[in-house]
Amino acid sequence: MSRPHQYIALVTSLPHLGKLFTRKEVPISEYRLKQRLSMLEPEHRNVLKEIVEITAWAGVAKYSNDKDVIRRANQVIADLKDYPDLQHLVGVRMETRTLIAALRRRRAGQETAGDIQTWGFGRWCGQIQANWSDPAFGLGHFMPWIADAHRLMQTGDEIAMERLALTQVFQQLDHYNALHEFDFEAVAIYVLRWVIVERWSRYNADDAAARLERLVASALGQTQDVDPESVPGDILTDTNSALEGALS
Numbered sequence: 001m002s003r004p005h006q007y008i009a010l011v012t013s014l015p016h017l018g019k020l021f022t023r024k025e026v027p028i029s030e031y032r033l034k035q036r037l038s039m040l041e042p043e044h045r046n047v048l049k050e051i052v053e054i055t056a057w058a059g060v061a062k063y064s065n066d067k068d069v070i071r072r073a074n075q076v077i078a079d080l081k082d083y084p085d086l087q088h089l090v091g092v093r094m095e096t097r098t099l100i101a102a103l104r105r106r107r108a109g110q111e112t113a114g115d116i117q118t119w120g121f122g123r124w125c126g127q128i129q130a131n132w133s134d135p136a137f138g139l140g141h142f143m144p145w146i147a148d149a150h151r152l153m154q155t156g157d158e159i160a161m162e163r164l165a166l167t168q169v170f171q172q173l174d175h176y177n178a179l180h181e182f183d184f185e186a187v188a189i190y191v192l193r194w195v196i197v198e199r200w201s202r203y204n205a206d207d208a209a210a211r212l213e214r215l216v217a218s219a220l221g222q223t224q225d226v227d228p229e230s231v232p233g234d235i236l237t238d239t240n241s242a243l244e245g246a247l248s
Contacts, residue, residue, distance in 0.1 A: 008182045010039040066119040095122035
């Protein structure tokens with residue numbers, strides 16, 4: 001089967017994921033998704049593996065600090081030179097993580113951004129550092145969700161904060177999903193959306209408060225022995241991946 005027909009068959013075999021938060025169960029299991037992904041060309045399997053690993057906690061757990069994750073993210077973005085939309089998605093995902101990490105650090109009482117280059121990624125590091133005391137880091141005029149996230153963190157509404165963070169990532173993916181139909185990018189975006197839907201399906205609201213406290217402690221380097229399923233660091237954050245090893 002030629003690649004165009006192969007990828008048309010693959011994409012059409014993937015069930016519609018629906019809107020975020022509207023399903024209690026994912027419409028396709030990890031096992032079935034892995035079966036479908038076996039249709040990918042080998043080079044695409046390798047690229048997708050890199051994307052999943054750098055955008056999921058399970059993939060970056062092997063790194064001991066944020067600087068290593070940032071270095072790896074830059075390598076992945078360079079490897080995606082033939083796929084500019086995926087490059088942008090990875091970059092924006094890392095920037096979103098940086099903003100959430102900054103909010104967590106500030107909520108925990110950190111008075112300045114410190115050496116943000118050691119834990120932050122992307123375009124907004126200077127803006128965050130210069131506007132640390134502003135609820136939205138001076139970015140609220142075109143990213144109003146940051147002020148909303150600040151408010152939710154201050155009030156301790158962990159469930160709403162989780163929904164807001166996942167919604168931002170899902171919207172980023174949806175934007176590019178509309179630009180691709182039966183190509184590798186369409187498959188990669190589907191997988192990244194599936195990871196988020198799967199995460200929410202496993203979300204335990206009863207554990208939300210305890211998890212947020214562990215997140216904050218880990219972000220400030222206060223936690224030595226942590227559970228890798230629930231405690232990312234700063235940029236090492238924001239989703240567990242049931243696809244760990246699925247593309248190996």
